[in-house]
Amino acid sequence: MSETSPTDGRALRWAGHREARRLEIVDAAVAAIGEHGPDVTTEQIAARAGVSRPGLYRHFEGRDDLQSAIAARSVERLVTELEPVWRPHGRPFEMLARALRAHLRWLSANGNVYRYLKRTSFGTGGESATTNVRATVAEHVAGMLVDGSLGAEIEPAVAHPLAFGLVGMVDSAAAHWLDAPHGASLDQLVAQLTEACWAVIRATVGPARLDAAGSP
Known part of the structure; x- marks a missing residue:
């Protein structure tokens, strides 16, 4: 059995320290975005992290790498916020309402971060971070439909387009509400979107196939 040499051990500890420091800077960047908005500057991020601008980029391979790390961290936080939704319990209609409330509550509390994600590429694929969020959430919803x-087991060929359509509708409506609520409260939007999504599910699946316990 091979043993780790002292040199290897020091290298591992140093790599762990660098990764921890990188994560601290990313969290500081997310906080700076929340404070200053989606047009936050590198200087504002560096100040929040307690480093100089050159010091900031010792942990990242340029601005694109920093933006990608911020996007990944924000997506991770949102998915964590929604994680209880993926453990379904209760009536399907109520589960749907809880999922929408959790998403809209996060959006309301992190509006500047969401706006930043809309204009930021994620990873190397060139897609926006919000596109990545929608895909992640839609895959979970599709699994719940299947x-x-x-309320009813739906074949994957129907469930996946339905899930992506529902998540796209919710995301578009929520983004508009964030910038122009027109007097609608979060509770009102949750109720409206829950009814709309449930109506689409019923129309796609057929009311007779839905579990009666899921009816509002």
């Missing part, structure tokens, strides 16, 4: 968590 396994019957939302």
Whole structure:
């Protein structure tokens, strides 16, 4: 059995320290975005992180790498916020309402971060970070439709387009509400979107196939 040499051990500890420091800077960047908005400057991020601008980029391979790391961290936080939704319990209609409330609550509390994500590429694919969020959430929703968590087992060929359509509708409506609420409260938007999504599910699946316990 091979043993780790002292040199290897020091290298591992140093790599761990660098990764931890990088994460601290990313969290500081997210906080700076929340404070200053999506047009936050590198100088504002560096100040929040307690480093100089050159010091900031010792941890990242340029601005694109920093933006990608911020996007990845923000997506991770949102998915964590929604994680309880993926453990379904209760009536399907109520589960849908809880999922929408969790998403809109996060959006309301992190509006500047969301706006930043809309204009930021994620990874190397060139897609926006919000596109990545929609895809992640839609895959979860599709799984719930397939396994019957939302009232009826739906074949994947129907469930996946339905899930992506529902998530796209919610994301578009929520983004508009964030910038122009027109007097609608979060509770009102949750109720409206829950009814709309449920109506689409019923129209696609057929009311007779839905579990009666899922009806509002």
